[in-house]
Amino acid sequence: MLTPQTISLVKATVPLLQQQGVAITEHFYALMFRQHPEVRGFFNPAHQAAGTQARALAGAVLAYAAHIDRLDAIAPALPRIVHKHAALGVRPEHYPVVGACLLQAIRAVLGEAASEPVMAAWAEAYGALAEILIEAEAQVLRERAARPGGWQGQRAFRIARKHPESELITSFYLEPCDGGPLLEFEPGQYLTLELSLNGETVRRHYSLSDAPGKPWYRISVKREAEGRVSGWLHAHARPGDTVQVQPPSGDFVLDRSAPLTRPLLLVTAGVGLTPAMSMLEVVAPTGRPVHFLHAARHGGVHAFRERVAQLAAKHANVRVHYLYDQPRPQDRPDSVGRLSADVMAAHLPADRDVDLYFLGPKPFMQSVLATALSLGVARERLRYEFFGPLEALQPA
Ligand SMILES: Cc1cc2nc3c(=O)[nH]c(=O)nc-3n(C[C@H](O)[C@H](O)[C@H](O)COP(=O)(O)OP(=O)(O)OC[C@H]3O[C@@H](n4cnc5c(N)ncnc54)[C@H](O)[C@@H]3O)c2cc1C
Ligand code: HEM
Structure with a gap:
């Protein structure tokens, strides 16, 4: 249990973290890769170069500090991190390494604001968060290993x-x-x-x-x-x-408990269709109305067209719409250009009672989010994945 003093010291650093969070995490990675080259291999260099991993970690640290007195508010964000860590083989012994470097980075960037009591409070708070993640990750690993066909590690x-x-x-x-x-x-x-x-x-x-x-x-x-x-x-x-x-x-999974009468929209662009293919395979035979909207540059780079056509031919509940923004002369997409509100609206019921899962490049996802919200789909019915660290998605 964190003491009330620790909680208030950590919360008091939130405005500074808001300004300096990414600077802290960038400094943190530089320090950690220098001092502990053995953990470097876990981290994707492309995510480091793009800054997405630093932003994801900064966002998590900030959310933790801001909600340290009511951790249930950040609970929904944890499974994603837990699954990523478990998938990569992050182990309990890595936490002190990350903790020590994060504290050094906080001290370096906060300067005078990083007083001894503030640093002690952060050390305690980091320890508490590490404990939550370590336990949750151990549980995921145990459960997986115990299930039929399960295993742990490689x-x-x-x-x-x-x-x-x-x-x-x-x-x-x-x-x-x-x-x-x-x-x-x-x-x-x-x-x-x-x-x-x-x-x-x-x-x-x-x-x-x-x-x-x-x-x-x-x-x-x-x-x-x-x-x-x-x-x-x-x-x-x-x-x-x-x-x-x-x-x-991964926690971006199809909610199989949703009512079979509620339409499912799978809205993807480019290679973002891969998890949607798995979802479509599972939902098509159930009779649940499923709308498969997919954007590609042109027919040459459009994957799984044949398989989706087979599923749509066999299951009348499957509706398909393809958009190409650079069609070749021989292509016959359902529409040309970007996903418009009109196209999406044509796949929504009047009461907007749907589940919408989407995935693609970030600008596409921002546009899907904005369009769905503007058409009246409830925020909690929207689910998305990133093919990289989670990023903030502001409606375009
Ligand atoms: C949950 C999840 C699911 C995914 N599912 C899929 C999927 O189904 N199909 C799929 O194809 N991908 C998927 N991905 C993406 C996949 O994991 C890889 O990121 C992707 O294949 C690229 O990896 P790579 O090693 O080929 O490229 P990388 O070597 O990682 O490079 C990616 C890009 O970054 C550039 N780059 C690399 N290093 C640097 C650097 N240091 N500085 C600047 N630029 C750099 C490269 O030139 C390249 O353009 C998924 C990712 C996640 C997180
Ligand atoms: C309290 C401590 C920690 C917090 C709050 C934290 C937070 C995060 C967050 C928010 C992400 C991004 C998840 C996503 O959106 O995909 C992430 C990914 C990751 N974390 Fe942690 N983490 C912690 C500890 C650790 C430790 C101890 C390691 C081990 C070295 C580690 C290694 C990684 C790696 C390798 C990734 C994926 C990076 C990538 O995509 O390149 N983390 N973590």
Whole structure:
């Protein structure tokens, strides 16, 4: 239990953190990577370069400080962090490393405001948050390992098949080398691949794009320009190659308890359709109305078109709308350009009683959020994922 004095000292730092939060976390990463190079490999350099990871950590630290007297307010934000940490293999012994560097960074950036009592309060507060995360992460790991087909840490998977879905996206079918059963996942969850490239371990998350319950896990990967892991998977990985995989993780999952009469909108752009494919596979046979809205540049980079057409042909509850913003002459999208309010409205019931899951590049997501809100969809019915650290999403 934190003392009232600790709580008020930490809360008093909130205005400073608001101004300096990102500076603190940027300083923190520089310090930690210098003092503890052993943890560097956990962190994605692209997220460091883009600043998204520093902003995500700063946001979490700030939210914690602001709500330290009523932690239930930040509870909904924790599963995402817990799942990410669990997926990456963050261990309890890493917490003191992060804590020591975070406190040094707070002291360096706050300057005179970082008095001894303030620093002592922050040390205690960090310890309390670390304890919450460590316990929650241990629970996730325990539960996963205990379920049929479950495991903890790395498990070797063989690339059984490699199948191009578009000019840019290729699916990889992964089967466990031990021949054992597979842990059932929730549509929307991701796998974490650990590869050794040029002697360095690199970790990347990939959403599961097929229905659960198959004897494989399927991931579908976009080839990124200069991308290390996607580049390796596209250019070098061959059927028969082995990759190390951490169990399915993630809290961006289809709520299967939603009423089957409530329409589901899956609104995606580019490679953001991968978790939506898994959701569509599961929902289509249930009879629940499902609207699959997908934006791509043109037909050449549009993945899974055939599979979605099969599902729509078989299940009358599936409606599909494709938007291309740079169609080729031979393309026949349902509309050209960006997702407009008119297109979205055509897929919404009059009472706006829907669940809307969306994923794509950040500007697309901001626009989906703004459009859905302006059309009267309730904020709590909107769910989204980022293919990177969580970012603030302001309606465009
Ligand atoms: C929950 C989740 C689910 C995901 N699901 C999918 C999915 O289903 N399919 C999919 O394709 N992807 C998915 N991703 C993204 C995926 O994890 C990788 O981020 C993506 O494949 C790029 O990794 P890479 O190693 O190929 O590229 P990286 O090597 O990480 O590079 C990515 C980009 O950043 C640039 N870059 C790299 N390092 C730096 C640097 N130091 N400075 C400046 N720029 C740099 C590169 O040039 C490149 O353009 C998901 C991510 C998350 C978090
Ligand atoms: C109280 C302590 C901590 C807090 C509040 C915290 C918070 C966060 C947050 C908010 C994210 C972003 C989640 C997302 O949106 O995807 C994150 C990701 C991450 N955290 Fe932590 N974390 C803590 C401790 C640790 C520790 C001890 C480690 C171990 C080294 C660690 C390693 C990571 C890594 C590797 C990522 C993913 C980074 C990336 O995408 O590049 N964290 N954490």
